[in-house]
Each structure stands twice: as structure tokens, then as C-alpha cells.
Amino acid sequence: MSSTGTSTSGAAGSPPVEPGQVRLEVVVIPVSDVDRAKSFYESLGWRLDADLAVDDGYRVVQLTPPGSACSIIFGTGLTAAAPGSFEGLQLSVYDIDAARADLVERGVEVSEPFHDETGIFHHAGTRGRVDGPAPGHADYGSFVAFSDPDGNGWLLQEIKTRLPGR
Structure with a gap:
């Protein structure tokens, strides 16, 4: 697995999931242009957690809004949802x-x-x-x-x- 860049700067971490808890951790967002989406979300001040090019046709980018315990992930080969189809x-x-x-x-x-x-x-x-x-x-x-x-x-x-x- 090769990495095109990861960052943990500013990552405070969170306590482990305790028995009986269920936490929303990640929302996968459908995008058409991974680099454009990455640039957009970084421009919002969201922390880049990972940008992993695992193999040809499979890339995972994860960002987290300031103060959020939940992140977003987008990339290539992650979802069959149409780019731009999420609302709300x-x-x-x-x-x-x-x-x-x-x-x-x-x-x-x-x-x-x-x-x-x-x-x-x-x-x-x-x-x-x-x-x-x-x-x-x-x-x-x-x-x-x-x-x-x-x-x-x-x-x-x-x-x-x-x-x-x-």
C-alpha cells in the first residue's frame, strides 16, 4: 500500500468505543474528481486525515471537520452512488x-x-x-x-x- 500523504497534525484522538455504544464514524461522499473535492474540503479548514492510493482505481481520502468526531471519506472505487447525489x-x-x-x-x-x-x-x-x-x-x-x-x-x-x- 502506498500513501500519497497522511496527516495526524492536530489529531487529538477520541476514546475507544465502549461496550453498548454505537458511534457514527465516517460518511462516504460520492465525488467525480477526488483532487478537486480534496482541495474544496481542505479549503473549508477540514483536517486531512489520510490520502491513500491503495492500488490503481482505489483511493481513499479522509477529512474531518473541526471539532467533529465523524469524518468524511471519498475517493475512487468506494461507492456506486452518483457524484453529487447526497443531500442533507x-x-x-x-x-x-x-x-x-x-x-x-x-x-x-x-x-x-x-x-x-x-x-x-x-x-x-x-x-x-x-x-x-x-x-x-x-x-x-x-x-x-x-x-x-x-x-x-x-x-x-x-x-x-x-x-x-x-
């Missing part, structure tokens, strides 16, 4: 306005903040979107949306205080 990939942030400003500064095309007309989560696509953050920036209610170069759709959700038990 969600990240939690403390301040939706600051997170949006950071994405804009990084050159990402990102929506204005919105909330759903129901006040609960959000509908698929753009249905039910109301301009502006949730009233009073209510936790779990404010979102912004952006896509990677293939069109995989991401959402940022503002959460300052988690619900009990979360």
Missing part, C-alpha cells in the same frame, strides 16, 4: 452568522440564513424556507446551505445549547 449532510455550529461569514470568506457559495415554516428541522430542498434565522436564534432552528463542487448538499444548523440527554 448536516453540521452543527455555535453561531450560524459567524459560520456563514467564514464560508463566504473561504469563497464558498452559501445561502443566507433561513428557518423552516414549521419551526421544526427543515423540509427537503428549499420548500418551506423562511428567510432569516429562527426567531430569537432558537437552538436547532437556523440553517444555511452550501454544496461541494459535485453538488453534494450540506447544511449548517445553529445549536448553542443542546437539549437534555444529547
Whole structure:
């Protein structure tokens, strides 16, 4: 196995999975151009964990968003899903306005903040979107949306205080 580069700088690690726990570790993202996707996600400030060219036609790239225990993986020979076919990939942030400003500064095309007309989560696509953050920036209610170069759709959700038990 040959490596085209790996990095563990800044990796704090996490405790091992304990009996009875189930953790979401990795989400495989379908992309058409591995190097373009790698560049995009690195431009967001995500940590490059691995870039492994295992053999011809099989490459694994793993990146992790800042503070996340879950990573994304993409590459070649990893999924039969069509590039850009994922939607609703969600990240939690403390301040939706600051997170949006950071994405804009990084050159990402990102929506204005919105909330759903129901006040609960959000509908698929753009249905039910109301301009502006949730009233009073209510936790779990404010979102912004952006896509990677293939069109995989991401959402940022503002959460300052988690619900009990979360």
C-alpha cells in the first residue's frame, strides 16, 4: 500500500468505543474528481486525515471537520452512488452568522440564513424556507446551505445549547 500523504497534525484522538455504544464514524461522499473535492474540503479548514492510493482505481481520502468526531471519506472505487447525489449532510455550529461569514470568506457559495415554516428541522430542498434565522436564534432552528463542487448538499444548523440527554 502506498500513501500519497497522511496527516495526524492536530489529531487529538477520541476514546475507544465502549461496550453498548454505537458511534457514527465516517460518511462516504460520492465525488467525480477526488483532487478537486480534496482541495474544496481542505479549503473549508477540514483536517486531512489520510490520502491513500491503495492500488490503481482505489483511493481513499479522509477529512474531518473541526471539532467533529465523524469524518468524511471519498475517493475512487468506494461507492456506486452518483457524484453529487447526497443531500442533507448536516453540521452543527455555535453561531450560524459567524459560520456563514467564514464560508463566504473561504469563497464558498452559501445561502443566507433561513428557518423552516414549521419551526421544526427543515423540509427537503428549499420548500418551506423562511428567510432569516429562527426567531430569537432558537437552538436547532437556523440553517444555511452550501454544496461541494459535485453538488453534494450540506447544511449548517445553529445549536448553542443542546437539549437534555444529547
